Every structure is written in structure tokens, then in C-alpha cells.
Amino acid sequence: MFVALRDLRFARGRFLLMASVIVLITYLVVFLASLTRGLGEDSTSGITALPTDHLAFTVQADAPPSGPGGGPTFTGSQVEQSQWQAWAKVDGVTSAQPLGIAQVRATSTTTTAAVTAFGIEPGAGLLPHGAGKADVADGKVLLSSGAADALGAKAGDKLSIGTLDVTVDAVLDVTAAYAHTPVLWTSLDDWQELGAHLAPGADPTTVATVVALVTSSDDALAAADDDIGTVTQNLHESLSAISSYSSEHGSLLLMVVFLVGIAALVVGAFFTVWTVSRSGDVAVLKALGASTRYLLRDAIGQALVILVIGVGIGTLLAWLTTVLLQSVVPVAIGLSTTLLPAVVLVVLGVAGAALAIAQITRVDPHAALAAR
Amino acid sequence: MDLRLDHVTLVYPDGDSTLTAVDDVSLVVPSGTTTALLGPSGSGKSSMLAVAGGLTPPTSGSVAFGDGPPVFTTTTTRDVATTVRLERIGFVFQQPQLIPSLTALEQLELLAHLRGQRPSSVRERALEMLDAVGLGPWAHKRPDTLSGGQRQRVAIARAFVGDPHVLLVDEPTSALDHERGVEIIELVTGLGRRFDAATLLVSHDESTLGAVDATAYLLDGRLTERPAAA
Numbered sequence: 048m049f050v051a052l053r054d055l056r057f058a059r060g061r062f063l064l065m066a067s068v069i070v071l072i073t074y075l076v077v078f079l080a081s082l083t084r085g086l087g088e089d090s091t092s093g094i095t096a097l098p099t100d101h102l103a104f105t106v107q108a109d110a111p112p113s114g115p116g117g118g119p120t121f122t123g124s125q126v127e128q129s130q131w132q133a134w135a136k137v138d139g140v141t142s143a144q145p146l147g148i149a150q151v152r153a154t155s156t157t158t159t160a161a162v163t164a165f166g167i168e169p170g171a172g173l174l175p176h177g178a179g180k181a182d183v184a185d186g187k188v189l190l191s192s193g194a195a196d197a198l199g200a201k202a203g204d205k206l207s208i209g210t211l212d213v214t215v216d217a218v219l220d221v222t223a224a225y226a227h228t229p230v231l232w233t234s235l236d237d238w239q240e241l242g243a244h245l246a247p248g249a250d251p252t253t254v255a256t257v258v259a260l261v262t263s264s265d266d267a268l269a270a271a272d273d274d275i276g277t278v279t280q281n282l283h284e285s286l287s288a289i290s291s292y293s294s295e296h297g298s299l300l301l302m303v304v305f306l307v308g309i310a311a312l313v314v315g316a317f318f319t320v321w322t323v324s325r326s327g328d329v330a331v332l333k334a335l336g337a338s339t340r341y342l343l344r345d346a347i348g349q350a351l352v353i354l355v356i357g358v359g360i361g362t363l364l365a366w367l368t369t370v371l372l373q374s375v376v377p378v379a380i381g382l383s384t385t386l387l388p389a390v391v392l393v394v395l396g397v398a399g400a401a402l403a404i405a406q407i408t409r410v411d412p413h414a415a416l417a418a419r
Numbered sequence: 420m421d422l423r424l425d426h427v428t429l430v431y432p433d434g435d436s437t438l439t440a441v442d443d444v445s446l447v448v449p450s451g452t453t454t455a456l457l458g459p460s461g462s463g464k465s466s467m468l469a470v471a472g473g474l475t476p477p478t479s480g481s482v483a484f485g486d487g488p489p490v491f492t493t494t495t496t497r498d499v500a501t502t503v504r505l506e507r508i509g510f511v512f513q514q515p516q517l518i519p520s521l522t523a524l525e526q527l528e529l530l531a532h533l534r535g536q537r538p539s540s541v542r543e544r545a546l547e548m549l550d551a552v553g554l555g556p557w558a559h560k561r562p563d564t565l566s567g568g569q570r571q572r573v574a575i576a577r578a579f580v581g582d583p584h585v586l587l588v589d590e591p592t593s594a595l596d597h598e599r600g601v602e603i604i605e606l607v608t609g610l611g612r613r614f615d616a617a618t619l620l621v622s623h624d625e626s627t628l629g630a631v632d633a634t635a636y637l638l639d640g641r642l643t644e645r646p647a648a649a
């Protein structure tokens with residue numbers, strides 16, 4: 048990169064401008080990626096933390112519009128006792144437990160907050176890892192750390208959830224949220240009294256939202272779905288059944304993807320102009336004996352330098368911002384929100400630049416003889 | 420090594436027809452000497468230089484160095500021609516055609532980098548060349564801070580720094596006044612003799628050519644006798 052590095056220094060104004068644009072776009076991409084993941088976890092961590100692998104839904108006739116792709120939704124699902132009992136007998140299913148999910152208002156002595164109540168049978172093993180020996184019991188609830196924060200509550204405090212008065216048995220040191228509300232766990236009997244969504248004619252004492260399945264093989268699931276009248280999805284698929292999650296996550300991801308595309312286009316446009324403006328130099332270099340390969344390597348190396356510096360600074364700044372804002376904004380930081388977008392930006396940026404730089408192959412060394 | 424053009428013809432496509440810019444030219448420039456190539460505008464001087472330097476392949480005929488086999492023929496590929504230019508030919512263009520971001524010294528070191536050597540390995544030789552063209556004190560200046568004559572001197576030093584067998588020069592004085600022009604021609608012919616290069620030098624202006632060893636006249640792409648009027 049004998050010429051490329053010197054061009055960087057010589058035309059530093061132009062390259063600084065380009066690098067600044069890359070810094071800003073990278074900053075946006077990385078910050079949005081962190082926000083996307085943070086908001087996503089804020090909607091799904093209660094479900095992903097379930098120690099099960101599949102959930103069986105029903106699709107109610109009066110259900111709200113179904114999820115993307117016509118899949119089931121948590122709000123539209125209601126399973127009956129007979130269904131989870133039937134699921135327990137299916138081959139390859141080691142555990143089938145009812146799980147009730149309802150968003151309710153909870154009031155502590157100090158404040159009121161929206162929470163999601165997960166209703167589970169005592170001893171069902173549906174509490175997340177990290178719950179230890181704690182378990183639910185009638186009249187006693189367990190709080191996730193988020194729920195404890197939101198309610199300002201600790202073990203022994205009295206709460207009213209919906210129409211029910213309960214006592215906090217313990218605060219679990221686990222993060223669990225569902226559709227942007229923190230999770231608390233109640234017994235299934237208590238949950239049924241909270242006023243779950245009920246299909247007409249259902250007996251409120253025999254329902255839950257989904258059946259949580261632990262399976263050793265999923266061969267028999269489809270057939271069992273037909274017999275029992277449910278739709279089974281693995282935990283990952285079931286995230287799109289959280290109605291707020293799928294649309295929110297989709298639009299944020301779309302923004303990230305668009306920004307990455309814009310970055311590649313901007314870099315491509317810059318190098319198109321730059322390559323055209325130096326085509327006279329390129330003709331001279333070719334006349335002096337520079338091979339096209341040498342010139343391509345030189346120019347792409349230059350694009351790589353700018354991209355790595357711009358993306359590096361942008362990523363670093365965004366990472367610092369997310370670290371500082373972590374306690375106030377739902378951001379999540381990880382390799383998938385920093386290194387991955389950075390690498391994608393560099394790779395696509397170089398690809399955009401390479402398309403522009405390829406014009407070098409068409410420059411005729413004969414042009415060096417013409418007066419500039 | 421001598422520069423030998425053997426029955427060189429160059430035909431450009433010109434719309435539906437063609438234009439013969441160089442027409443069956445045979446010419447030998449002996450090693451260590453300078454031949455000036457004269458002729459009116461459009462007579463094909465630059466085109467002949469382009470063929471001699473492998474910038475474009477001849478339509479027929481060939482170019483050879485010394486007694487060796489032809490280096491440029493109708494079938495020579497771009498890559499091969501590029502390598503021949505890099506290893507064996509020096510160019511001086513009408514405009515200095517320096518790279519704006521490089522200092523005078525770096526313009527010369529660049530050639531070593533193109534040849535896959537460390538640029539600093541030729542620093543001494545490059546500084547010598549800059550001294551030889553009288554630009555030692557300007558070694559670390561960029562083209563935008565040099566005068567037109569100084570730039571052309573840097574371009575001449577660049578052409579000689581790689582020890583070329585053949586030097587091809589296209590109207591080096593057209594942007595300079597008469598005195599500066601004479602100096603530049605003397606510099607080129609002197610260095611060509613000193614480094615034993617066969618130099619073919621295109622010029623409009625016969626009055627600056629006191630120092631050259633031979634002249635050739637081109638008219639409509641053909642070598643002719645010296646016209647009586649010139």
C-alpha cells in the first residue's frame with residue numbers, strides 16, 4: 048500500500064469525512080443491535096428461561112389475530128386439564144406441565160406495576176434454573192429480580208395481584224420478563240383465580256395457557272398434536288407467539304439491516320467518485336509497470352483501513368454508550384451486538400468499495416500519454 | 420540495448436472505418452543514443468511511442484531490444500507488456516504525471532515497490548538520481564510545491580532510476596519556455612548516454628534538439644526524409 052497510505056494522508060480531509068460517516072452509521076447499527084437484543088430479552092426471557100423444550104398451544108375460535116405466519120399466540124391459547132394429561136402419555140414426552148400466563152397489575156405496600164403471572168403446579172419443575180429449592184404454593188408467590196425491583200418488594204411482603212392477596216415467599220435471583228413486564232410465579236390454582244382468558248364455556252378451574260413439554264424425541268409430536276387438538280412449537284419458535292415481540296423485533300432488525308445496506312452503498316459511492324478522480328494516476332501507474340493486481344490490492348487495502356478505523360471507533364463509542372446506559376435503557380451487550388455487526392459492516396463495506404474499485408481494471412495505460 | 424522497431428503498423432478503429440496512425444515503420448535507436456522523432460500534429464508520434472512502450476500492441480510488426488526476440492508483438496498480453504515496462508522501459512510524458520501524494524524521493528522509490536523490492540533499499544540510488552537532475556534539495560517536496568520545470572526533472576529522474584534499457588519521451592518541453600526546453604533535452608540525452616539507454620524522444624520543436632544524436636521524421640504515420648521546409 049505504498050501509494051494508498053500516502054493518498055490517505057494527502058487527501059485526509061476527504062477520507063476523514065468518509066471515516067466519520069462510517070463511525071456514525073456504525074454507532075447507530077451497534078446501538079440499535081444492542082437495543083434490539085435488549086428489548087427482545089425484555090419480551091422473551093421468561094419463556095427462554097423455561098426448563099422445557101416445547102410448548103403446546105391451542106388456537107381458540109375467538110382468539111385475537113394469529114402471530115406472523117399464522118402461528119398460535121399466547122393470548123389466544125387455552126389448554127384444558129384433559130389435554131395436559133393426554134400429553135403426559137405421549138411417547139417421547141418425559142414431562143407435560145400446564146403453564147398459565149397472564150398480564151396483571153400487582154400492588155405492593157409502596158407501588159403498583161404491570162407484571163406477568165406465570166401459574167405453575169407446585170413441584171412441576173417449571174421454575175428457571177437458579178430458583179434453587181424455592182417453589183410456589185397457594186397464597187405464596189415468587190418474584191423475579193425485575194418484579195421485585197418494579198414493586199419494591201422483598202420476601203415476606205404482602206402483594207395484591209389482580210383480585211388475589213398473596214405473600215412474597217422469595218425473590219429469585221433470575222431475570223425473567225414477558226412482553227416488557229417482569230415475571231412472578233404463582234400456583235396454578237391461584238393463577239386460575241386471577242381471571243385468565245377464558246374461552247366461552249370453559250371451567251376456570253381446569254385451564255392453563257399452554258402445556259410445557261420436556262421431550263426426549265419429537266417424532267410423535269405432530270401426531271399427538273392432531274389427537275389432542277394442539278399446536279406444538281419448540282421454545283425458539285414459540286417466541287413469535289408473544290404478540291408484542293415479533294412486530295417490534297422485526298422492525299428493529301429491519302432498521303439494522305437497512306443501515307448496514309446504506310453503509311455499503313455510501314462506501315461504494317465514495318470509492319466510485321474517488322476511483323474516477325484518480326484514474327489519471329492509475330493510467331500513469333500502469334504505464335510505469337504497475338500490474339492491475341497490484342493496483343487493486345493497493346486500493347482495496349485503503350478501503351479496508353478506512354473501514355476498520357471507522358467501524359472500530361463507531362463500535363467502541365456505541366459499546367461505551369450501551370455500558371453507560373445499561374441501567375436506564377433495555378440494552379443487551381454481547382459479541383452478537385458488537386463484533387458481529389462490526390464484521391458485517393467491514394465485509395459489506397469492502398464489498399461495496401471493491402465494486403467501485405474494480406473500475407481500475409478498465410483504465411488504459413495508453414491514457415498516460417495524453418496530456419492531463 | 421538498441422531499440423528496434425520492425426515494420427510496425429498501428430491501426431485505430433475509427434467509427435465504421437479505421438485510421439492508420441503508424442504505417443510500416445522500421446527504426447533502430449542504438450544503445451546510449453537519443454533519436455528525436457519529429458512530425459506535425461497527428462502524424463502518429465505518440466502512437467509510435469505507445470507501441471514502442473507496449474502501451475498498445477501493434478496491429479502488425481514487432482518491437483525488440485538488442486538482438487533478443489521481439490518483446491512486443493501483435494499477440495503480447497497486457498500482463499507481459501506491463502512486466503517489460505516495469506523491468507526495462509523508462510517513460511517521460513508530456514506532463515510530468517507525478518503522483519500528487521508522493522514526495523520527489525517517493526516518486527522514485529515507488530518503482531522499487533512496484534518491482535517487489537523494499538522502497539528504502541533504493542533510497543541511495545534515488546537520491547543520486549535527484550542530484551543528477553539537480554533536485555537533491557527538493558527530495559522531500561510534493562509535486563504541488565515544485566515548479567513545472569522541477570516536476571519534469573523529477574519525472575526524468577523517475578524514468579532513469581530503474582536503469583531502463585529503453586527510454587521513451589513524449590514532448591517533454593511543450594509546457595516549458597525555450598531555454599528550459601533546451602536544458603531538459605540536454606539532461607535527457609546526457610543521462611541516456613551515461614546510463615546507456617536507447618532514447619526515443621518526440622518533439623515539436625526542432626530548435627531545442629541540439630543535443631540529440633539523430634532525428635527521424637514522421638508524416639501521416641510514415642517515416643520520411645527531412646522535409647525541405649523544416
Ligand SMILES: Nc1ncnc2c1ncn2[C@@H]1O[C@H](COP(=O)(O)OP(=O)(O)OP(=O)(O)O)[C@@H](O)[C@H]1O
Nearest residue numbers: 431432438440458459460461462463464465466467
Ligand atoms: N486512442 C486513439 N484512438 C483512435 N485514434 C487515435 C487515438 N490516439 C490517436 N489517434 C489518432 O491517431 C493519429 C495519430 O495521433 P498521435 O497522437 O499519435 O499523433 P501525434 O503525432 O502524437 O500528434 P501530436 O503532435 O498532436 O501529439 C491522429 O489522427 C489521432 O487522432
Ligand SMILES: [Mg+2]
Nearest residue numbers: 464465466589
Ligand atoms: Mg502526441
